[in-house]
Amino acid sequence: MVTARAHTNIALLKYWGKKDINLILPYNDSISLTLDHFYTDTSVEFDPSLKTDEILVDQQPSAGSGAKRVKRVLNLIRKLGDSTMFASVHSTNHVPSTAGLASSASAFAALASAGAKAAGLNLSERELSILARHGSGSASRSIFGGFVQWHAGHDDQSSYAQPIQRNVDWDINLITVLVDTSQKKISSTNGMQSVVETSPFYPAWVKSAQADVKPMQTAILNRNLATLGELAEQNAMRMHATTFGAVPSFTYFQPQTLAILTAVRNMRKQGVECYSTVDAGPNVKIICASSDNELIMHKLSKIVHQDQLLVCKPGPGITYL
Amino acid sequence: MVTARAHTNIALLKYWGKKDINLILPYNDSISLTLDHFYTDTSVEFDPSLKTDEILVDQQPSAGSGAKRVKRVLNLIRKLGDSTMFASVHSTNHVPSTAGLASSASAFAALASAGAKAAGLNLSERELSILARHGSGSASRSIFGGFVQWHAGHDDQSSYAQPIQRNVDWDINLITVLVDTSQKKISSTNGMQSVVETSPFYPAWVKSAQADVKPMQTAILNRNLATLGELAEQNAMRMHATTFGAVPSFTYFQPQTLAILTAVRNMRKQGVECYSTVDAGPNVKIICASSDNELIMHKLSKIVHQDQLLVCKPGPGITYL
Structure with missing residues (x-):
């Protein structure tokens, strides 16, 4: 075994x-x-x-x-x-x-x-x-x-x-904001397939994502949090845009998802380097330096409970136990 | 004068x-x-x-x-x-x-x-x-x-x-749900211009909207609320999809906007013929027959106050006073 x-x-x-x-x-x-x-x-x-x-x-x-x-x-x-x-x-x-x-x-x-x-x-x-x-x-x-x-x-x-x-070997981590951990209504498999088949925005999505690969590689190798974060947030928003265009239209966003996305944008305007990404679900992951975690979690406390927040650091590959 | x-x-x-x-x-x-x-x-x-x-x-x-x-x-x-x-x-x-x-x-x-x-x-x-x-x-x-x-x-x-x-001469009206009547941060003029210039989804939006013109004319002339509503909701969701794709990404949606869009989808699943449209702002307009107004407003009362709701009937062209 x-x-x-x-x-x-x-x-x-x-x-x-x-x-x-x-x-x-x-x-x-x-x-x-x-x-x-x-x-x-x-x-x-x-x-x-x-x-x-x-x-x-x-x-x-x-x-x-x-x-x-x-x-x-x-x-x-x-x-x-x-x-x-x-x-x-x-x-x-x-x-x-x-x-x-x-x-x-x-x-x-x-x-x-x-x-x-x-x-x-x-x-x-x-x-x-x-x-x-x-x-x-x-x-x-x-x-x-x-x-x-x-x-x-x-x-x-x-x-x-x-x-x-x-x-x-540089300071980047995520703050996961758990908006809803119940089973989602549209699986990512079904969601992406609906988008491929029915969203008029899908071809532009593929082109946009592929165009961002080299700039993202460069941002990682240069340890450039700002460029990495901007590219990631833009990519995530474009992925979710495709779902609004599908037939029938759908979204993984929940009301609180939007509130958190806005809060992250506002913190950035105030000079805090933080960026959002959202997978095929309602939860938001905030990309930032760990040195900003406390400040960001404090600012978020107006709209989310502390037990919705979870810090995730970079992790390892496969290990055998 | x-x-x-x-x-x-x-x-x-x-x-x-x-x-x-x-x-x-x-x-x-x-x-x-x-x-x-x-x-x-x-x-x-x-x-x-x-x-x-x-x-x-x-x-x-x-x-x-x-x-x-x-x-x-x-x-x-x-x-x-x-x-x-x-x-x-x-x-x-x-x-x-x-x-x-x-x-x-x-x-x-x-x-x-x-x-x-x-x-x-x-x-x-x-x-x-x-x-x-x-x-x-x-x-x-x-x-x-x-x-x-x-x-x-x-x-x-x-x-x-x-x-x-x-x-x-047929039964169609709107229920306007006022989510926020304060001045919006991005005017429709600036929002659309940003989308034209930076959203990779804009060309597909134009194509999709233009393709819906004839079906929408037909739906109006046939007094077909279901087709009119489906086309309108799809068109609105696609318009808002383009904003998520812009640089920088933005949205006119507020958390309550999403909650209302979901409520309308759910009412439709329950057999109530109602459809959403949203302009360049957070407010939702629900397209329905006036005979369903009371039922819809009752169902919405769980998530919005009654004073956020306003029924609008079809109106006239220019008159001189």
Whole structure:
């Protein structure tokens, strides 16, 4: 039995739309920061006595689309190892699931890593990234710590993540503002697919996101918080713009999401270097230097409760427990 | 002295961006409904004893960009009448100004009509529409009652409004939900210009709005509330999507705006035929049959105060008092 721990990541340039639904190939490159706070521990054991895969997530038997995706990854591992053995999978999420905090990223990165090792495979990080991608696109990035780029690619083997800066040796962190941690009504998978199919803004989104890849790489390598933050906030707002254009129109924003976005803009006008990003959910992540955390959390206390706030520092790649 | 009354209008397909800033030529056709509730009374008198134009808006001397626009319309009237006389203008708005309720539409329609008549000109409705357009684009539509289309056109004389259905003989009205009637931070003029110049979504907006013109005409002529409402809500959401994509990103939405948009979507799921539209401001206008007003206002009472609600019926074109 092998246990792997993977941390979730927050996209600074978003993954938003698949050009190949089966292979999970995205339309554009994305760039993320792996976080220290939220992670998944997954244990995998291949066992000749099993008659089927046994999947427990947070001690509960898993069924439906989640289980289907786990089996898809296990099948790929079996294929690579030329094995037919079923596996028992135990996964524990330390991430509020389906709340726009990308629990699937850490879950499938941990599954791919633990599963491959349990099957006796000796995969490279790139191969693990490709394997994790088949469970969830953003999981391809959670193989690595720090700042990570997922190359969109054009086929299975060319679509993988790669580190931009593994060790984040400068002062950047996130303040996660939890607006609503209940299950969201439109999953990111369904939301992005609706946008790809019905939003007239989708082609401009892809072009805009791809154009920001090089400037974002440069901002990371130059440790330039202002440029990184501006690009990230702009990218997030454009991603959410596409949902307002879909048929039917929808949004992941909730009233408090808007209030926080406005507060961040206002703090910036007052000279505080902070920027918002929002995934496919209502929660806001504020990008800032940790030296500004206290000031920002104090200013936010007028509109949110302190227990909605959570500081996340840059986190590591896969570890085996 | 001539006094004219013009009513404001709400765009069902929005005017959002100028292809000629000086002539005020829009990129796409727009379609509106003139309302009965909000109007402007404007009196104009050309007086040989005046040394300059005297402009009073709501009893206050007008200066700045508003006064400049009034003078632009007066200059056009003087040119048409081959006159050099200055005018005294008294305008009274019965519209909360600069709150996304388009007070400029009724103001400049009333000014153009009263001014032309005071100058002894006998202009056609089309000529009045062109004249009003030079004060404010949406004013071109407020010359007419009922449902109105503004043809984008390609030069001064081809850009004018025209009635689609002057007498609205079927059950459609609006419930205006006043979220915030204070002066907005980004005027519609500045907002649309920022979007034209910086939002990657602008070209798709123009294409989408123009494509909806014929279906909207048909929906009006067929008295089809469902199609009219769906097209209007989709068009409004797409207009607001463009602002999220601008540099810098901005929005006219406030937290309560989002709450009301969600409430309208939810009422529709429960079978109530109601649709949202939002101009360049935070207030929401709910399109529905008047027979559903009570039910909708009751359901909204959980999230808004009754004094935020205002029923607006279809209104008339220019009248002279």
